[in-house]
Amino acid sequence: MGAVLDKLLRPAVGFRHPREVLKDPLLDTSEKRAILSSWASDASAVEDHPTLRWLWGTEAPAPFSEILDALARLDRWEEARPR
Numbered sequence: 001m002g003a004v005l006d007k008l009l010r011p012a013v014g015f016r017h018p019r020e021v022l023k024d025p026l027l028d029t030s031e032k033r034a035i036l037s038s039w040a041s042d043a044s045a046v047e048d049h050p051t052l053r054w055l056w057g058t059e060a061p062a063p064f065s066e067i068l069d070a071l072a073r074l075d076r077w078e079e080a081r082p083r
Helices: 002-009 018-023 029-040 064-080
Strands: 049-053
Touching: 018 029, 018 064, 029 064, 049 064
Parallel strands: none
Antiparallel strands: none
16 A cells, blocks of 8 residues: 555656656646656756756656656657647
8 A cells, every 4th residue: 555655645656767657547648747847857856967867756867868758758649639
């Protein structure tokens, strides 16, 4: 139950890579964007390694470029979605 509760309270918990955020079927687009944006923020920057971001609750840092790629993919999905 602890892992499930952590996931509800802190949605970034358990993700090892930005791709995993995109693949999570339980998150809607706005939740995915919020997690990825938080991960990309300067607040998640790794000291002395400006190209890495380490979001609280994740196991390891992720390259900033991969987070931006995930956000761009999310944008493309939004644009391609029928309205």
